[in-house]
Amino acid sequence: MSDMSGGAPDQPIDPTAVDLSPERQREIEDLLARTRSSDPREVLGVSATATVDEAKAAYFALAQRFHPDQFFRKRLGSFQAKVERIFTQLTRAFQEVLRNPDGPPPVASPAPAAAAPLPAWSPDDLPDLWEEAAPVAAEPQIGGRSRERFAKALQQQRFDLAVEALAALEVEEPHALDLPKMRLELKRRQDEVTAMIEYTKGTVAHQKREWNAAYKHFEKASALDPRNAVFVERAARALVFQGDLKEAKRLAERAVELKPDDPNCRTTLGRVFQLAGMERNAKREYEAALKLDPKQDFARSQMRKLWWKG
Amino acid sequence: MEPVLGIDLGTTNSVVAAVEGSSPQVIPNRAGYKLTPSVVAIAQNGRQLVGQMARRQAVTNPKNTIHAAKRLIGRKFSSKEVQRVRELVPYDLVAGEHDDVRILLGDQPLSVPEISAMVLGELKRDAEAHFGQAVSKAVITVPAYFNDAQRQATKDAGRIAGLDVLRIINEPTSAALAYLAGRTGETVGKLVVFDLGGGTFDVSILEVSSGVYRVVATGGDTFLGGEDFDQRIVEWLVFGFAKEHQIDLRKDRMAMQRLKDAAEKAKCDLSEGQESQINLPFIFSPPAADGTEASPQKPALHLMRSLSRAKLEDLTRDLVERALMITERTLSEAGLSPTKISDVLLVGGQTRMPKVQDAVRSLFNREPLRGAHPDEVVALGAGIQAQALVAETSQMLLLDVTPLSLGITVAGGYSAILIPKNTTVPTSATHIFTTVRDYQTSVKIMVLQGEGQRAEENELLGEFLLSGLRSAPRGEVDIDVTFSISADGIVSVQAKDRETGTEASITVTASSGLTSEELQRIIDEQRDQLLEQRQAVETRTKADELRSRMSDLEQIFPEVRGLIDGSEFGPDALTKAERTLQRGKAAAEGNDLAGILSATEAVESILSLFRGIVAKLAGSGP
Numbered sequence: 001m002s003d004m005s006g007g008a009p010d011q012p013i014d015p016t017a018v019d020l021s022p023e024r025q026r027e028i029e030d031l032l033a034r035t036r037s038s039d040p041r042e043v044l045g046v047s048a049t050a051t052v053d054e055a056k057a058a059y060f061a062l063a064q065r066f067h068p069d070q071f072f073r074k075r076l077g078s079f080q081a082k083v084e085r086i087f088t089q090l091t092r093a094f095q096e097v098l099r100n101p102d103g104p105p106p107v108a109s110p111a112p113a114a115a116a117p118l119p120a121w122s123p124d125d126l127p128d129l130w131e132e133a134a135p136v137a138a139e140p141q142i143g144g145r146s147r148e149r150f151a152k153a154l155q156q157q158r159f160d161l162a163v164e165a166l167a168a169l170e171v172e173e174p175h176a177l178d179l180p181k182m183r184l185e186l187k188r189r190q191d192e193v194t195a196m197i198e199y200t201k202g203t204v205a206h207q208k209r210e211w212n213a214a215y216k217h218f219e220k221a222s223a224l225d226p227r228n229a230v231f232v233e234r235a236a237r238a239l240v241f242q243g244d245l246k247e248a249k250r251l252a253e254r255a256v257e258l259k260p261d262d263p264n265c266r267t268t269l270g271r272v273f274q275l276a277g278m279e280r281n282a283k284r285e286y287e288a289a290l291k292l293d294p295k296q297d298f299a300r301s302q303m304r305k306l307w308w309k310g
Numbered sequence: 311m312e313p314v315l316g317i318d319l320g321t322t323n324s325v326v327a328a329v330e331g332s333s334p335q336v337i338p339n340r341a342g343y344k345l346t347p348s349v350v351a352i353a354q355n356g357r358q359l360v361g362q363m364a365r366r367q368a369v370t371n372p373k374n375t376i377h378a379a380k381r382l383i384g385r386k387f388s389s390k391e392v393q394r395v396r397e398l399v400p401y402d403l404v405a406g407e408h409d410d411v412r413i414l415l416g417d418q419p420l421s422v423p424e425i426s427a428m429v430l431g432e433l434k435r436d437a438e439a440h441f442g443q444a445v446s447k448a449v450i451t452v453p454a455y456f457n458d459a460q461r462q463a464t465k466d467a468g469r470i471a472g473l474d475v476l477r478i479i480n481e482p483t484s485a486a487l488a489y490l491a492g493r494t495g496e497t498v499g500k501l502v503v504f505d506l507g508g509g510t511f512d513v514s515i516l517e518v519s520s521g522v523y524r525v526v527a528t529g530g531d532t533f534l535g536g537e538d539f540d541q542r543i544v545e546w547l548v549f550g551f552a553k554e555h556q557i558d559l560r561k562d563r564m565a566m567q568r569l570k571d572a573a574e575k576a577k578c579d580l581s582e583g584q585e586s587q588i589n590l591p592f593i594f595s596p597p598a599a600d601g602t603e604a605s606p607q608k609p610a611l612h613l614m615r616s617l618s619r620a621k622l623e624d625l626t627r628d629l630v631e632r633a634l635m636i637t638e639r640t641l642s643e644a645g646l647s648p649t650k651i652s653d654v655l656l657v658g659g660q661t662r663m664p665k666v667q668d669a670v671r672s673l674f675n676r677e678p679l680r681g682a683h684p685d686e687v688v689a690l691g692a693g694i695q696a697q698a699l700v701a702e703t704s705q706m707l708l709l710d711v712t713p714l715s716l717g718i719t720v721a722g723g724y725s726a727i728l729i730p731k732n733t734t735v736p737t738s739a740t741h742i743f744t745t746v747r748d749y750q751t752s753v754k755i756m757v758l759q760g761e762g763q764r765a766e767e768n769e770l771l772g773e774f775l776l777s778g779l780r781s782a783p784r785g786e787v788d789i790d791v792t793f794s795i796s797a798d799g800i801v802s803v804q805a806k807d808r809e810t811g812t813e814a815s816i817t818v819t820a821s822s823g824l825t826s827e828e829l830q831r832i833i834d835e836q837r838d839q840l841l842e843q844r845q846a847v848e849t850r851t852k853a854d855e856l857r858s859r860m861s862d863l864e865q866i867f868p869e870v871r872g873l874i875d876g877s878e879f880g881p882d883a884l885t886k887a888e889r890t891l892q893r894g895k896a897a898a899e900g901n902d903l904a905g906i907l908s909a910t911e912a913v914e915s916i917l918s919l920f921r922g923i924v925a926k927l928a929g930s931g932p
Binding site for chain 2: 056060063073084140141142145146148172173
């Protein structure tokens with residue numbers, strides 16, 4: 001097959017002979033440089049807080065000046081590829097803004113433009129199990145390798161790579177049944193890591209006795225990984241220091257509910273009861289904590305206090 | 311400056327337009343009509359007819375009258391669409407060398423682009439007659455849902471017709487362009503174009519702002535249009551007739567052509583009235599009584615039925631529903647609900663049907679817009695786009711999308727999509743693939759177009775081999791596959807081994823069933839044919855000239871004979887003149903232009919000699 005597009009008139013390609021003024025050439029070069037940015041709003045030349053409408057206006061205005069049609073059948077030489085690239089990048093940036101109108105997604109993912117929204121799963125998508133195995137093609141086949149890349153990236157906690165591999169896998173095997181599972185797995189793992197980061201930040205704030213900041217970090221960690229009792233317990237503890245006993249009680253109870261055999265959770269709940277004046281309940285929790293871990297010094301000392309008081 | 315044309319090459323009718331002054335105008339054909347039927351025929355006398363002339367003689371010459379060629383363009387002969395058309399049309403289809411479709415016209419198997427080129431050529435000549443100058447540049451429209459092969463074949467048709475096809479654009483987009491032209495600066499919200507034409511249905515959602523027309527999503531069915539509505543009426547008539555008389559009219563091409571015409575007319579009537587009479591006298595004539603008929607002689611039969619609007623709506627209910635379903639699907643693909651649409655534009659002759667309008671009205675819960683001439687807007691838009699392309703600077707810009715996804719076949723026989731449908735063009739996308747077998751050193755890249763999950767459910771645009779890969783266990787070689795669609799809609803695919811840098815690529819173009827060599831040959835033949843035609847005309851004129859000179863000579867001959875018969879050079883000159891006349895007669899009968907010219911020269915020299923003699927001798931005589 002040969003090119004018979006008739007698009008450009010046949011002429012010897014001379015990269016130096018170009019029907020573009022030097023100013024126009026510079027404009028194109030400048031814009032091309034800008035479109036290399038990974039920030040779609042920067043590519044479009046709008047502010048980081050620009051709305052979708054503003055981005056659209058910018059996209060339209062740039063397209064009107066730099067779309068390949070504006071150079072229809074002009075001799076462009078090396079600029080041919082440049083203007084096509086500019087337009088492709090502008091479109092990609094605009095699509096990106098449409099997809100994420102509120103700014104970049106939590107994990108910067110250079111998702112390829114090819115990543116189509118996945119069709120809703122339906123029973124019809126199930127492969128027919130009785131279908132004969134595809135005959136071994138005589139032709140040398142080509143295949144994807146994104147599945148391995150995804151697993152490896154997850155293992156190394158390289159979520160940027162995992163996102164990329166998953167997007168690629170959606171192209172290679174759009175009908176793979178485990179795609180939703182993999183997407184969930186990725187999100188879970190991502191959240192876990194982010195939660196750990198929040199937890200660390202919370203601990204640092206706690207040590208600095210910045211109770212409110214600490215509470216916020218623990219709360220965030222807990223939102224990302226709601227099954228982790230430690231995050232809830234730490235959030236409750238920060239609230240105790242802040243003096244919000246009502247919310248602290250709710251969280252501490254939740255922590256105990258999540259992990260009844262965690263002595264720290266018991267101790268914290270006990271402390272909440274104690275401060276709230278519910279001493280009988282406090283004693284019960286401290287006892288439980290000590291039973292689980294005799295080295296709970298704080299529980300022991302408070303028990304003693306209560307005992308003396310009582 | 312040479313005018314540039316916008317051509318709506320329709321299934322039933324074609325229209326040509328151009329921007330004259332500042333506004334687009336439909337160019338009437340030489341008969342004065344704005345619509346030229348997309349019909350081509352070879353008349354009994356061997357003459358090629360196009361347009362109204364071809365259509366008019368369809369009933370008496372069904373086998374050699376080609377209509378609705380657009381339903382075949384760019385399709386494979388073995389496809390189910392072509393096989394369906396084959397059952398319906400009175401002309402014959404045969405398979406070409408590459409599973410392409412050939413149409414028998416006057417026993418000559420012609421490719422579909424060649425047939426379409428005849429229509430385009432006619433439109434070109436109409437435009438030339440209108441402008442009084444040669445025109446060669448055109449934008450041609452196609453249904454938005456046409457695949458690459460259909461677009462390429464349409465482009466080929468243009469080239470065969472001697473047109474420089476500036477661009478192939480989508481019909482609904484073109485209609486929107488024409489409808490909204492002159493309203494620049496105004497921001498229109500989201501516009502839906504509902505285009506139900508003669509053969510195809512398209513729906514496009516556009517967003518228009520200050521001269522930029524951005525297509526958000528497009529959908530359609532290349533086998534849903536007015537012709538299908540006609541066919542339903544024909545089937546109803548045939549069935550009714552069979553029930554009443556036990557006669558299957560489908561075997562009679564001429565009867566079928568008459569039924570088709572009557573069905574179309576009834577359908578059009580029912581857009582206005584509630585009831586239409588279908589009257590076809592002598593629809594069945596008994597075979598000539600040659601005594602060999604075993605069955606008893608049947609009398610001639612007439613077909614007389616009345617079709618109500620309600621019945622027509624009943625017959626075509628599923629067709630309207632299909633169009634609506636596609637519209638809803640396209641909306642949901644664009645992530646829009648009908649309430650988010652600010653306007654709906656109806657395009658195409660079939661949208662004249664009240665039922666279609668009702669259905670659209672109730673889906674969008676608003677009154678749809680209709681231009682004054684739903685048949686003309688597409689061509690007008692193409693004219694605007696043609697002008698915008700050749701203009702030095704233009705405020706108007708079309709951002710259209712690929713209607714179908716593009717991908718490659720991957721192991722397991724699945725299609726891996728690289729460029730999803732509704733992606734704005736031009737565009738490109740790269741994806742990494744790998745080998746599936748240990749020590750595999752080559753991969754075959756099969757380029758697919760379509761939404762099918764399995765590779766074989768899609769159109770195969772082309773294939774190529776990338777060899778020379780590093781010999782390695784499977785999965786270890788990275789192969790970059792890059793797809794690009796240029797501004798011109800040309801798809802090219804490149805595969806590259808990341809490590810060794812080996813690459814292979816194709817530009818997917820010659821998929822219309824005609825290879826580039828064949829296309830060139832047809833274009834050359836067309837040129838030769840034109841030359842031949844021109845030469846034939848010239849030869850005939852020259853032969854006529856020769857004959858008239860000879861008759862002059864023959865007239866003067868007796869007089870000269872009388873004058874010089876006795877003179878010494880008389881016999882010699884007379885024999886020479888007689889011989890020249892004989893030679894002239896032979897030459898005038900033949901086709902040899904050079905022979906005719908030299909004979910004319912000889913006759914003329916003798917004629918002037920004789921005239922001299924007459925002037926001299928007769929003047930000085932008694």
